[in-house]
Amino acid sequence: MNNPVKVLIVDDSALVRKMLQEMLSSDPDIEVVGTAYDPYDAREKIKQLHPDVLTLDVEMPKMDGVTFLRNLMRLHPLPVVMVSTLTEKGADVTFEAMALGAVDFVTKPKIDLTHTFEDYTQEICTKVKTAAKVTRQMLERQYQRYVAGKEVSQSKAPAAPATTQKTEQLSSQPIQFNRRHFKTTDRVIALGASTGGTEAIKEVLQRMPANAPGIVITQHIPAAFSLPFAKRMDTISEMSVHHAEHRQLIIPGNVYIAPGDKHLRVGRDGARYICLLDDGPPVNRHKPSVDVLFDSVVENVGPNAIGVILTGMGADGAKGMKAIQSIGAPTIAQDEKTSVVWGMPGETVKLGAADYILSIDKIAEKILQLAEK
Structure with a gap:
């Protein structure tokens, strides 16, 4: 400087x-x-x-x-x-x-x-x-969005509390990791964010319907804040938002946010997708790391995935987006104008790993369009 x-x-x-x-x-x-x-x-x-x-x-x-x-x-x-x-x-x-x-x-x-x-x-x-x-x-x-959001919320009647989806009890059989992609039509949306991401994620989740495909999220956040963040997102989304648990089933209509001190991966239990929490070392200086999530999506979801990267400092997730794109799954990056910091999405764009570069208010619509294909 x-x-x-x-x-x-x-x-x-x-x-x-x-x-x-x-x-x-x-x-x-x-x-x-x-x-x-x-x-x-x-x-x-x-x-x-x-x-x-x-x-x-x-x-x-x-x-x-x-x-x-x-x-x-x-x-x-x-x-x-x-x-x-x-x-x-x-x-x-x-x-x-x-x-x-x-x-x-x-x-x-x-x-x-x-x-x-x-x-x-x-x-x-x-x-x-x-x-x-x-x-x-x-x-x-950002302030104008805040004011507009307050005006809208004050004009609406209080919403009914979101219902909590119970986690299905899963088999204790070991999970097999391989590159064979099971025949399933279920989409999994993998989303990563950092600086400015708590608001960007809110912008996306507010626009997702209750029956949207399952969403797994890694947001760089302290461990003490990830559970309150998940609870906060649950109040604004028609989807049910969870603080991800180990071996929790990933199903449509649900969102799974990585704990602030664990990597979140997507794994398999037979033909079903599940959350896996990993206490391994930081990757790209982050734990949870977006690249860890995206790499697991490449391994276990394949072309059924949709990769999304939002505002954030650094480059975590850019290589993972390239890997997602390389297996034929679509990728979306937030544009520079609406990003608080165009680090992670900017690095993704530099790698040529973003199929779509969109303002934050257009991302949910594109996800839903892609999920229907």
Whole structure:
């Protein structure tokens, strides 16, 4: 970068402010221009210091982070990385912040960081530099979607709670992995995402009917957040959304989201597709990894698959999309305009692995068209 990214740290904890300042200042491409102890202090510092990116605490006195973010996105959109607690409440607030236009989030740094300090520093520095590339236009579009969604939800009567599909008990016989594709008309949609993906996935699932083909999803997300994310998606989709379990049957009308600390694979039990959870090492520095999911789809679903890659930082999933395409299954990548970060879909396009490059609002329709063929 020619000029360092100017960051304002907003957190009510003096210790956390000091830790974040130390971490971010260790990167020569980042300049911490100031810190603020609450949203009112932050408002004045934004006027004085003109930061490129904010790190914003979720829970603060006087005004919580989401209320401040809502005002910020309405009046003066800035890229924001949320700093969230590892609790279900923290997860819910963080997802609300992502809906409002926050670019990404990190979990709250722990005081005892001796063995993870370097990894955490790398994570937050990378996310801040990525956030700096997000345009004001993108933030404004996301906020307008949020407002429109709120208006629609307020005009509708409360929906009935989604029914939970019971997991069929499966045989304990070992699963055979091979390249022979069974005669079955069942489609499996394999979807991967990272930065900005929680909202992009919501955009897709909101448009899928209750009888859509089974969907398996790998989203880069902390382990404590994947279950709340699955629950959140279950409330907005006509499909039943699950936090994937080992050997869970994949059937139409259901969505399976990878736990945040396990790889999700698609396996076989006879002619049936099932979820397999894998506690192996990270792949492409991620666990769960999109490439791990996509490779298993190539192995066990073949041409019955549809590969989809959404917004995300890095290249995880691009090679997997190429592999899916090479066996005759269709592939879809989110376009640059509607992606928060055009990393993973962009790398897919560079490889020539995207049969269709579409805006996020067109992807569900294309999936359904392809599934009918």
